[in-house]
Amino acid sequence: MISATHYLTLAAILFAIGTVGVITRRNVITMFMCVELMLNAVNLTFITFSRFLDQIDGQIFVLFVMTVAAAEAAVGLALIVVLSRHTGTLDVDQANTMKW
Amino acid sequence: MTLIVFYGLAATAVTAAILVVLMSRVVYSALALIVCFGATAGLFFQLGAQFIAAVQVIVYAGAIMVLFLFVIMLLDPASEVFLPSRLKRVPGFALACAVLFTLVLLEAADRWAAAQVFTDSIAGTERSSGPGGEIETLAHSLFRDYLLPFEVTSILILVAVLGAVVLTRQHHETE
Amino acid sequence: MVLEHFWILILFPLVGAAMNGILGRRFPHPVIAWLSCSTVALSFLVALLSFYNFIRLPEDQRILTHHLFTWIQSGNFISEFSFLLDPLSMVMILVVTGVGFLIHIYSLGYMAGQSGYYRYFAYLNLFIFMMSVLVLADNYLLMFVGWEGVGLCSYLLIGYSFEKRTAGDAAKKAFILNRIGDVGFLIGVFLIFRTFESVQYLTVFQAVSEQFAVMGTEFGVLGAITLLLFIGATGKSAQIPLYVWLPDAMEGPTPVSALIHAATMVTAGVYMIARSAPLYSRAPETLFIIAVVGISTALLAALIATVQRDIKKVLAYSTISQLGYMFLAMGVGAFGAGVFHLLTHAFFKALLFLGSGSVIMALHHEQDLFKMGGLRKYLPVTFYTMWMGALAIAGVPLFSGFFSKDAILWKTFAAGNEALWLMGVVVAGLTAFYVSRLMFLTFHGGERSEKHHQGAPDPSPKEPSWSVTLPLIILAGFSLLAGYIGLPSYLGNNRLERFLAPSFRFQYSGQAASAMEHAHLTEVILTLVTLAVAFFGLALSYHFYIKDPQVAVRLANRFSWLYSLLRKKFLVDEIYDWLLVGPVQRLSRTILWKGMDVRVIDGLVHGTASLMQAWSHRVKRIQSGYARLYATWILGGALLILFYYYWISP
Numbered sequence A: 001m002i003s004a005t006h007y008l009t010l011a012a013i014l015f016a017i018g019t020v021g022v023i024t025r026r027n028v029i030t031m032f033m034c035v036e037l038m039l040n041a042v043n044l045t046f047i048t049f050s051r052f053l054d055q056i057d058g059q060i061f062v063l064f065v066m067t068v069a070a071a072e073a074a075v076g077l078a079l080i081v082v083l084s085r086h087t088g089t090l091d092v093d094q095a096n097t098m099k100w
Numbered sequence B: 001m002t003l004i005v006f007y008g009l010a011a012t013a014v015t016a017a018i019l020v021v022l023m024s025r026v027v028y029s030a031l032a033l034i035v036c037f038g039a040t041a042g043l044f045f046q047l048g049a050q051f052i053a054a055v056q057v058i059v060y061a062g063a064i065m066v067l068f069l070f071v072i073m074l075l076d077p078a079s080e081v082f083l084p085s086r087l088k089r090v091p092g093f094a095l096a097c098a099v100l101f102t103l104v105l106l107e108a109a110d111r112w113a114a115a116q117v118f119t120d121s122i123a124g125t126e127r128s129s130g131p132g133g134e135i136e137t138l139a140h141s142l143f144r145d146y147l148l149p150f151e152v153t154s155i156l157i158l159v160a161v162l163g164a165v166v167l168t169r170q171h172h173e174t175e
Numbered sequence C: 001m002v003l004e005h006f007w008i009l010i011l012f013p014l015v016g017a018a019m020n021g022i023l024g025r026r027f028p029h030p031v032i033a034w035l036s037c038s039t040v041a042l043s044f045l046v047a048l049l050s051f052y053n054f055i056r057l058p059e060d061q062r063i064l065t066h067h068l069f070t071w072i073q074s075g076n077f078i079s080e081f082s083f084l085l086d087p088l089s090m091v092m093i094l095v096v097t098g099v100g101f102l103i104h105i106y107s108l109g110y111m112a113g114q115s116g117y118y119r120y121f122a123y124l125n126l127f128i129f130m131m132s133v134l135v136l137a138d139n140y141l142l143m144f145v146g147w148e149g150v151g152l153c154s155y156l157l158i159g160y161s162f163e164k165r166t167a168g169d170a171a172k173k174a175f176i177l178n179r180i181g182d183v184g185f186l187i188g189v190f191l192i193f194r195t196f197e198s199v200q201y202l203t204v205f206q207a208v209s210e211q212f213a214v215m216g217t218e219f220g221v222l223g224a225i226t227l228l229l230f231i232g233a234t235g236k237s238a239q240i241p242l243y244v245w246l247p248d249a250m251e252g253p254t255p256v257s258a259l260i261h262a263a264t265m266v267t268a269g270v271y272m273i274a275r276s277a278p279l280y281s282r283a284p285e286t287l288f289i290i291a292v293v294g295i296s297t298a299l300l301a302a303l304i305a306t307v308q309r310d311i312k313k314v315l316a317y318s319t320i321s322q323l324g325y326m327f328l329a330m331g332v333g334a335f336g337a338g339v340f341h342l343l344t345h346a347f348f349k350a351l352l353f354l355g356s357g358s359v360i361m362a363l364h365h366e367q368d369l370f371k372m373g374g375l376r377k378y379l380p381v382t383f384y385t386m387w388m389g390a391l392a393i394a395g396v397p398l399f400s401g402f403f404s405k406d407a408i409l410w411k412t413f414a415a416g417n418e419a420l421w422l423m424g425v426v427v428a429g430l431t432a433f434y435v436s437r438l439m440f441l442t443f444h445g446g447e448r449s450e451k452h453h454q455g456a457p458d459p460s461p462k463e464p465s466w467s468v469t470l471p472l473i474i475l476a477g478f479s480l481l482a483g484y485i486g487l488p489s490y491l492g493n494n495r496l497e498r499f500l501a502p503s504f505r506f507q508y509s510g511q512a513a514s515a516m517e518h519a520h521l522t523e524v525i526l527t528l529v530t531l532a533v534a535f536f537g538l539a540l541s542y543h544f545y546i547k548d549p550q551v552a553v554r555l556a557n558r559f560s561w562l563y564s565l566l567r568k569k570f571l572v573d574e575i576y577d578w579l580l581v582g583p584v585q586r587l588s589r590t591i592l593w594k595g596m597d598v599r600v601i602d603g604l605v606h607g608t609a610s611l612m613q614a615w616s617h618r619v620k621r622i623q624s625g626y627a628r629l630y631a632t633w634i635l636g637g638a639l640l641i642l643f644y645y646y647w648i649s650p
Helices: A006-022 A029-050 A055-087 B003-024 B026-046 B050-075 B090-114 B132-145 B147-167 C002-026 C030-053 C087-110 C117-136 C138-159 C165-195 C201-211 C221-236 C245-249 C253-261 C265-275 C284-305 C313-329 C337-363 C380-394 C400-414 C418-443 C465-486 C496-502 C518-547 C551-558 C560-569 C571-622 C627-650
Strands: C064-074 C076-086
Touching: A006 A029, A006 B003, A006 B026, A006 B090, A006 C627, A029 A055, A029 B003, A029 B026, A029 B050, A055 B050, A055 B132, A055 B147, A055 C571, B003 B026, B026 C165, B050 B132, B090 C627, B132 B147, C002 C030, C002 C064, C002 C076, C002 C117, C030 C087, C030 C117, C030 C253, C064 C138, C064 C253, C064 C560, C076 C087, C076 C138, C076 C201, C087 C117, C087 C253, C087 C265, C087 C337, C087 C465, C117 C138, C117 C253, C117 C265, C138 C165, C138 C221, C138 C245, C138 C253, C138 C265, C165 C221, C165 C245, C221 C284, C245 C253, C245 C313, C253 C265, C253 C313, C253 C337, C265 C313, C265 C337, C284 C313, C284 C418, C284 C571, C313 C337, C313 C400, C313 C418, C337 C400, C337 C418, C337 C465, C337 C496, C380 C400, C380 C418, C380 C465, C380 C518, C400 C418, C400 C465, C400 C518, C418 C518, C465 C496, C518 C551, C518 C560, C551 C560, C560 C571
Parallel strands: none
Antiparallel strands: C064 C076
16 A cells, blocks of 8 residues: 555655755756756645645645746746856856855 | 556656756756656646646646756757866765755654554545535635735746846847 | 031031032132132031030030941941041041141142142042041941041142152052051951941940950950051051151152141051050050050151151151150050140141241252251241241140150050150150251251352242241140140149040050059159250250261261161161062062963953954855855755754654
């Protein structure tokens, strides 16, 4: 039988992979995509709980998460465009002026 | 049967996710991500959230990832040459953290399960509590209890659109 | 009735000091002077009126107290701000306000035109206030307030011309030596409280007379208390070993020397012992120490005074010597006689100092005796009045000093201390010698003043104004007449002793009244001996300085070692320097300054700063600018929080 634990485990793994990706990759677009991956894992968790706690609120939340993710994607990609114009590269390590 | 579907989708999702992280070319990563989203949609389906599954495919895989691909094309990362970075040990550290993270989350999941809050295990039947099924329940909740966040979200989207336009505007010098 | 409100007399000088001190810089000189003189005059007036009413009271009612407010209340320690008027404090307050007033008048002329005029008068008023508090207090703690206050005013006034290095040093020396004595005083007061659970005079004296009704034989707590209080007195009243500040204190203006270092502040120690007679009369060992210290100081100071060149220094050592007499009196239990001498000394010593001030003024601040001479015809008033003071201090009959000094010497002998009496007689002879030497060198003989010889544009010395000469005349009158309140028993009634008796009523009366008390013949014979010695001193001085000046010079050369030892004040200052001051300074410099202050404290402060700097230098590297690193830190932090929630928190 498939229980909630299976789904939660899967979501956890996906989240972890997303995190590693965000930290490891240097291309800023790839970083962003890994963030979307993490959001996706969270959505999975929400849906799981909605199903297994017999409440619809989890799905509502997922709806909102997706909406916000869309908005965030739009603005974020706009920022990436501006950043790449400014630094001339997509390497996030070149944008290192936010320091002491 | 359900088990096979689950494990199949799960494997697909995880593999796709790993490919997203490991692929060296951005376009390949994007495509892998789309596959991952698709697998996830399937999982949603299996969990009885058909509407959400559809929305996932339409919005996430269909709109957001397309936007990503547009930007990738715009910025032409193929010609990128990355100079060596000064952060050497970050990947290892991140990997270690991620593993630990997962373990913690698993522990959390175990505790949840042990507390027996979950009603039952999935048996493959659809959930429906009325003639309209899941969508109706969703709509009832969304347009009554969560009306305000719903409206606010629309404003949020408006702001995002405006923001995207304003940010990427190029300022031309007047002669 | 003025008597009920006797205590307000202390407020007038306080107001004067405050106004002159705070606003005086903008006042014109006449206003300053008028203000401060009138406050003291008012105080004196109140004192006089109180006295007038006081003597109308029957003897057993001559104790008045006034409670102003409760100052400290802590556990069972209560200290009041309250005042006591009894015969002893009545005498003292009259002296303080009266002589104080005269000296204020004198200062008008003496300090005219000086810069910092307002400061001088403000401090002088403040001094009168503090001294009044001292003598009118009804408990040891309030007395100590006045005690410290007069020490402060002494410091301020000695260092009046603080631009001069010597003045500042002298002021510091005075204050520090006072302080050393005060440590003893305070410990004594603590012991008093511990033993009697109060510091009020009347309470303590009552308790003493009950608890110590029979004289103990060993050196007990009373001995300790009295000795400690006496240590304070040696500081304040310039006895061995803490007298060395008084000669240096002559750096201050002459009126200050007259008021503070002759008539009032230095007598505070004598007053304190007289006040504590109930305690002292029951501590024979301490009394003996006091008598010995007193007469030794008297002898030492008199010897030094015989060869000093500075007119004020002679008078300073003379003061120390006369104070020694007073302590001798205390030491043999003759408290009344000691107070008597205090009274007469206030008059003639103040007179001598003020007279010397007049001379100094006339000669434009020349103070060397060997540069004076023949001033008799230029300063007649000063001449005659000073001679009256000189005769008084020398103990010439009819003058006040004769009666008071004789009372002390007689009481000393009558108590069985023949050796001390003999030393006292020697000191009387020396006193006559040095004071007449001073007079001869200043007023008689040829004119040795340099300015005069050079035919300077300045004409011959002139007698100063009325504000200077009037107090001289008044004080001369008192120097002559004050003796008659204390006539010896073979000549009549000792009014002063009778008047003061209620103040000493708790005194131990167990000692068998000496049969000697009534041996009038012995007393007369001893008086004649003293007189003979005094006249011998006068005659010797006449011979040395008028008849045949070369004798003195030849003697000085013959005994040059003795002469220079005396000139150098027995090297006491140098010994103190080598023994105490030097090591303390070295200790302070090397250990306390360089070691503690620089290394430890500065090190701590700088060290903290540089530690912070080094640390932050390292910690700030976290903000590397690499976004991925920031993300890593966030991940790590989230992990920690999760750890906490799932494994540590219940």
